[in-house]
């Protein structure tokens with residue numbers, strides 16, 4: 552497995568996202584925790600050293616599973632988790648919503664995450680969404696205190712704007728930004744990636760498989776369980792979905808030329824974008840982590856890269872209105 556460099560933090564260039572292990576898209580009737588743990592073990596065996604989770608996944612369940620899986624293997628892996636989407640306000644506090652990056656909340660959050668993960672330090676601690684009620688300087692300062700105490704090793708941000716990134720970085724070095732990026736979501740290329748490169752900050756693409764669509768395995772939303780989050784995602788509905796399936800067909804055809812699956816093709820393309828980029832495809836199944844991790848060895852030709860780059864972006868907003876409103880722009 553090749554290495555990616557997120558600031559001064561080295562990780563396997565393909566990581567593992569542990570969100571669906573907690574049923575974030577859908578419980579599909581039942582979660583299989585043993586298979587989730589086998590998936591993490593298989594990932595480690597295959598050279599993955601970067602596991603991504605968050606307090607909100609479950610909530611708490613994904614961190615607990617990661618903690619169980621890395622017990623005895625803690626030093627083999629960079630654990631990334633996130634605060635700020637579970638409110639730690641006192642029950643009497645009337646403030647609405649879950650977004651909460653007040654310094655005292657971060658302090659409460661980190662203790663829970665350390666306990667669930669069964670560790671004494673979090674390698675990469677992200678703010679999950681920028682809190683409009685808390686200056687980013689205060690958030691970065693709170694994490695800097697945790698770094699000074701050794702509870703956190705590196706600061707990360709998610710879905711932050713260039714201005715927010717610069718302001719946070721001026722208080723404490725930001726090691727990585729995590730934002731959606733894939734063959735069908737390339738918004739970050741215009742403004743965000745240049746700022747990251749100017750400041751020496753790494754980039755962690757989330758949902759690099761387009762929430763599963765870029766794997767070619769999803770042909771109809773009728774196959775989704777009723778509680779599946781994607782059923783209301785603009786990219787999985789109506790005419791957008793039909794158009795996006797055509798995009799997947801093109802990815803599938805290009806990958807087939809070199810015997811790569813669409814998921815591997817989508818990941819291999821991201822890997823061509825730089826050694827400071829470390830995608831975290833998400834799965835809770837051993838066979839899929841094997842398939843995805845094997846993308847590390849796939850080499851696309853220059854012509855294939857050019858054809859993938861020429862694909863139209865996805866039709867439809869990447870999140871519904873409520874989720875888009877929480878993104879710092």
Ligand SMILES: NC(=O)c1ccc[n+]([C@@H]2O[C@H](COP(=O)([O-])OP(=O)(O)OC[C@H]3O[C@@H](n4cnc5c(N)ncnc54)[C@H](OP(=O)(O)O)[C@@H]3O)[C@@H](O)[C@H]2O)c1
Pocket residue numbers: 567568569570571572576603604679709729730756757758759760761762763764766768814831832833834835836839840842843
């Ligand atoms: N910072 C943020 O705001 C944010 C937001 C979203 C996600 N994330 C992180 O990014 C990670 C990945 O994102 P994601 O899970 O949203 O999307 P993704 O990686 O684009 O796709 C994951 C989906 O594709 C399926 N899948 C994975 N590999 C497959 C394969 N080879 N063949 C067929 N299906 C496959 C998974 O199903 P199964 O799981 O059932 O195998 C899952 O439903 C998450 O785990 C999380 O850590 C962060």
